[in-house]
Amino acid sequence: MEMLTxxxxxxxxxxxxxxxxxxxxxxxxxxxxxxxxxxxxxxxxVKAPGASEQGMTQTRRSMVENGILT
Incomplete structure (x- = not known):
């Protein structure tokens, strides 16, 4: 067995x-x-071309306010 291993x-x-x-x-x-x-x-x-940090923040805040994210 050891030899096979x-x-x-x-x-x-x-x-x-x-x-x-x-x-x-x-x-x-x-x-x-x-x-x-x-x-x-x-x-x-890495940021995606054309992505804005502000847009992501607003989306996240909206999702938190609507109870989708905690």
């Missing part, structure tokens, strides 16, 4: 390593950095 782990590790190397080679062929820089964007840090 170890083999699965080893195959998974090998598969991820091959994938990472292939990705790095592909990025270098495209003349980009081999390792991408990290970036995280969440929905609250």
């Amino acid at each position: 170890f083999r699965r782990f080893l195959r998974s590790f090998l598969s991820h390593t091959i994938h990472d190397l292939a990705l790095m080679i592909d990025r270098m062929r495209a003349q980009r950095e081999p390792l991408p820089s990290a970036g995280i964007v969440d929905s609250q840090s």
